[in-house]
Amino acid sequence: MESRGRLRFRFRGRSVEIDRFSPRATVLDWLREEALATGTKEGCGEGDCGACTVVLARLKGGRLRYEAVNACILLLGQLEGVELITIEDLADRDALHPVQQAMVDLHGSQCGFCTPGIVMSLFAAYHSGAPATSSSLNEQLAGNLCRCTGYRPILAAGLSTCDGAPADRFAATAGERVAALAALADGTDLVAGDETRFFAAPASVDSLAALYARYPDATLVAGATDVGLWITKQLRELDQVIWLGPVAGLDAVGEAADGALSLGAGVTLFDAAPHLQRIHPDLGELMRRFGSVQVRTSGTVGGNIANGSPIGDLAPALIALGGRVVLRKGQATRALPLEDFFIGYGKQDRAPGEFVVAIEAPALVDGQHYRAFKISKRFDEDISAVMLGARIDLEERCIAGARIAYGGMAATPKRAVHAERALIGAELDARETWRAALDALASDFAPLTDQRATTAYRMTAATAVLQKTLIEIAGAGAPTRLGALYAAE
């Protein structure tokens, strides 16, 4: 396998090449300590506040895509092949960038910690290619937490500048910057370091399989929205890192042999969202509430499943659909039902050297009804206390099949098999026949009390969202969602 020992990316109009760096170094570390670019701030150090937001310009389909990401949990090596843009780069000599000027003119500027991150998020919106609306800006800024002056002036700054037709010096130099990034994409594996301590970024699935077979104790990193926190919060040493970002084809979206949606493990949560939305609108809404734009832009579908988290959102949502996980070790590939992947707390059915290649999600067919509910303390950018994915199969008005999966209720994402059994044969129009299923949840789960929710809260919420599911599918007409209530106003 042909490999290169130097990390290469673009920064401030030039190529940066680095051959010696810690595999656990973050972009924020590098900016503040090496590049002395201290305009990018550290607030929480865990992807929550957005103070550290920078923008990556990435070549996608021959065009530049501007992605807002959290530098505090992005590894330095993840800059391979992209252009890094920070707050210091926006002004054109003495002339502020249009979004900066609008923030000044409309009084959106706040403290020196939050403002740079907010401006960088607006800069990404400015280059999104579509005119901003209040709701698109609210979504864009959900990952920039502190707004001491309130939302209004910041939204006004975004609305007055982000019109979908960027006219800044970045737009003016797009052609040469595309060419510069294309020149970096040489299709070779990056392996920086030595046998004991390295950052590797294989360019193909075959290279990844070979490398991981050779170093099965290495840490696989996809978006690093989980792994980044191991570094910043748990202070873990990571000596051998294999980053999946450049693996060709791992970000492919396609169809499995049976027509199911196939999402490559490296597909970002942001890119997966429209495909999942097409299966069911609840999945689109779930993805909109998944972390923030910064988290969804970096985080991947594969990472959300492979992390084995009992509170990950995709697992219950896709188990309910009958989803599968596709794994590869060496040359051997196998697929298994998603629910069978989660064996116990922190334990998945994944052998040393084996990695997730894709996640498959079957579409719904006639008679199958789907719902997903995420219960969290904060609407945006919050981990679920309880998460339900449910597919109810109807024959006429009778429940002929049920796949009900919860997150936050057990040590793994788990199906409610007792409730499922009790539902089969129940009549949609006879609510008393649902009762046994709702009661059966107590046989399925004995959830923990933790900082997110108490046992009693989790049980009550889990029962309520299953009941909501049945009410909605029965078409009983009762309002069940805040969104629907607002829409009716």
Ligand SMILES: Cc1cc2nc3c(=O)[nH]c(=O)nc-3n(C[C@H](O)[C@H](O)[C@H](O)COP(=O)(O)OP(=O)(O)OC[C@H]3O[C@@H](n4cnc5c(N)ncnc54)[C@H](O)[C@@H]3O)c2cc1C
């Ligand atoms: C602020 C914030 C908000 C968040 N909000 C949510 C939320 O709303 N819902 C939610 O579910 N999660 C949330 N998360 C958690 C996280 O973003 C997701 O779990 C995300 O999908 C992880 O993907 P990643 O690519 O970043 O994984 P990484 O951090 O790169 O990896 C996670 C784990 O998976 C392993 N891994 C990654 N890819 C593979 C592969 N292909 N094969 C085998 N192993 C692999 C890694 O070794 C690691 O153990 C949030 C995180 C943050 C920081």
Ligand code: FES
């Ligand atoms: S410092 Fe808070 S998101 Fe990075």
Ligand code: FES
């Ligand atoms: S603390 Fe920074 S704007 Fe509120």
